[in-house]
Amino acid sequence: MSTCIVVGAGLAGAATAWQLARRGHDVTVLERSTPANGEGSSHGSARILRYAYPDPFYARLVVDARREWDELERLAGERLVTSTGSVDFGADRDPAALAAVFEEVGVDHELLTGAEAAARWPQFDFGDRGADVLWHPDAGVIDAEAAVAAMLRLARAGGARVETGRPVASVERAGAGLRAVGADGRAEEAEKVVVTAGGWLPGLLGDLALPESFLAAFPPLQVMQENAYHFPYRAGSDGSWPTFIHGIPSMLVYGLPGGRDAALPGGRTGLKVAEYNGGRPIRGAAAQSGEIDPANRARVTAYVRRTLPGLVPEPYAETTCLFTNTPTEDFVIDGVDGITVASPCSGHGAKFAPLLGRIIADAASGERAAPARFRVSRRE
Template identity: 85%
Template sequence: MSTYVVVGAGLAGAATAWQLARRGHEVTVLERSTPANDQGSSHGSARIFRYGYPDAFYTRLVVDSRAEWDELERLAGERLISPTGSLDFGAERAPAVLAAVFEKVGVDHELLTAAEAAARWPRFSFGEGDAGVLWHPAAGVIDAEGAVLAMLRLARADGARVETGWPVASVERAGAGHRVVSSDGRTEEAEKVIVTAGGWLPDLLGDLALPGEFLAAFPPLQVMQENAYHFPYRDAEEPWPTFIHKNPTMLVYGLPGGRDAVLPDGRAGQKVAEYNGGRPIRSAAAQSGGIDPANRERIIAYVRQTLPGVVPEPYAETTCLFTNTPTEDFVIDGVDGITVASPCSGHGAKFAPLLGRIIAEAASGERAAPERFRVAHHLSAAGLPTE
């Protein structure tokens, strides 16, 4: 068995630590703040779990991920995904294409006309035209913070150590292994290092003792400070489904807000946001936490037109971070005992326990990550030579 340092205690880091520890490895997690803190991408109680991808690769991955979530919930003794079902609509969202993928993979679904969907969900306005509305009942809402804490609890039970207030500044070679150095000079040594630093990765990547050719091939990462808003329901009828709507000008998603913003009567509203509708920043270190007023007005106008079942006045708002690759594919790759993982682009949360296994297996040499997540694939997708 090997010794590992895992950098970052968000969803990816917690999942990786759990999967390594349960395999008998010695694991230390180094978290710059606290697990699932609000300066990263894994905080709060509301992330969408959905199967809707136009690419069967990811839909199959969701099917595999659901099995891992089931096991995690069983071992943790708590529910981490609340079932809601999900709606996909808008011609640019191509519901019929998604339905064809569901048919191929075997995901339960219904492809409805806009009129049929409006009769079933009158709190939505599905617009004119009839590209169809896709419903799949197995979707739900992930408790991201709850999942992080559950996986770390299980990792600790298998011997893992979790250090908080430990901002990593660099990784150095140390004999046959590695030395991880904090910004205040503390050190941890391990045979292997796994970096799951989310939006902090752009600042850290060049200080990881990685070969120049690996760094040159690594896909560019764009960190976005995103905006999200919570709108009160007009009635107490629940649950609301999650949804994704793509129109000619924007892609909007929504979901029940969970604990993230609770009204005085104890109910939560609908969380609504525009995908990649925020502003690009250098890294997580540059985030301001300030809402973009133009984005707020754009979402309010959208809600007024499309979601008649909510009051078009947000009662809470927040920012979060997306770390995007150009293709929106994840990165899981490494060299010489250092593995870098960026399960990102705003859609990684639903895969967390499965990606933890994939990262753990790749780092240990048990099984390589899917080719799609390798640096060479990203280089090829960018149209550049891979050799």
């Protein structure tokens, strides 16, 4: 077994640490702040777990990931995924094509007309009464912060050490091994290093002792500061909201029950609504301001007023988060000479977390390469 350092304790890092520790590796996690902190991409209680992808590769991956979530919940002894079901609608979402993928992959679903969907979910305005609306009941909402805590707890039970307040500035070669060095000079040595640094990765990538050929082939990463809003439910509509994705020519909008993120006095909650990649590009996590874009707020609020009559179109809470995008929105899991770099985000990585931990651990330990689609050297 190997000594391993995992850089970053978000969803991907926590999952990787757990998978490595349960196999008997000596694991140290170095987290720049605290696990699932608000400056990253894994904080809060509300991420969508949905199966609807136009690409069967990712739809199958969700099927596999759900089994991993079930195992994680069993071992952690807590519920981390709340079932809600999900609807996909809008011409740019192409529900019929998504339904065809579900048929191929074997995901339970219904293809409804807009009129049928409106009768079932009157809190939505689905527009064209004859248009397709896709429903799949096995979708849900992930408690991201609780999932990170559960996986780190299991990693510690397997012998892992989790160090907080330990930002890594570089990774160096140290004899036959590697050394992760912080800005304060503190260092940890190991045989293998896994970097799951999220929005901090673009600023770190060139300091990881990776070959120039690997760096030249690495896809460019674009960090986005995204905006999300919580809208209150109207009276009588707060108990039956599915998650949703709505594709229209001007924007792609998603929504989900907000959980703790949307808590109101008296135990009431609201719906989290956001425009996918509707934020602004930044140079990396260090450049984030946490400031909401007023134009985006106005655009999403206008959308809610038009399309979600079950909500009061006045956000009572708002926040920012980071997406770290590749040009194709495919994940990156690859490495060389003992260093594995993982960037499984592009705004849709959370649902795969425990499965990605397994894939990253396989790659880092040399047991199995990541799928060709995730490798820097692929493009096959």
